[in-house]
Amino acid sequence: MIVTFDRALIERLLAHAETASERRATLTQLFDKSLRKPGHGAREWGLQEDVDPTKISAGLWLVGDHGIYMMSNGLPLLPSDDGQKPNLCAYAREADPEQNAGRAHDVKRQAFGGDDGCEFLDAALVRQALKQASGDTLRMNITPETLEFLA
Structure with missing residues (x-):
């Protein structure tokens, strides 16, 4: 399942993760x-x-639960701009329950399978994908077995 994320928001989340002293x-x-x-x-x-938060690498979490979204692993959390949510998320356009309620669950299920999931994306991997991406989006192909960034 190919999904698209807002590039500027991904860059913002990544910057938060990279500048955080703990994760x-x-x-x-x-x-x-x-x-x-x-x-x-x-x-x-x-x-x-039990975890030393200074030992965790900077990166993003790719989450599939109520939709598909990415968020920073940095601490303290990066709240949403309106202050209504404790952690800012970048939803995949195709799987955003607020913008695409009719399809978000089906897209999430096709991409992640029936279970919810969370995959760690190292900052270097995301940076490389952003360099190769064109336009204002970051595209990914996500299946229950694989995930890859697309140029």
């Missing part, structure tokens, strides 16, 4: 014991409080 871990990163604080590596399943 949040994804669910997958909670399992990475190398990201833990000293003395917090014993259990297999980590908690946010």
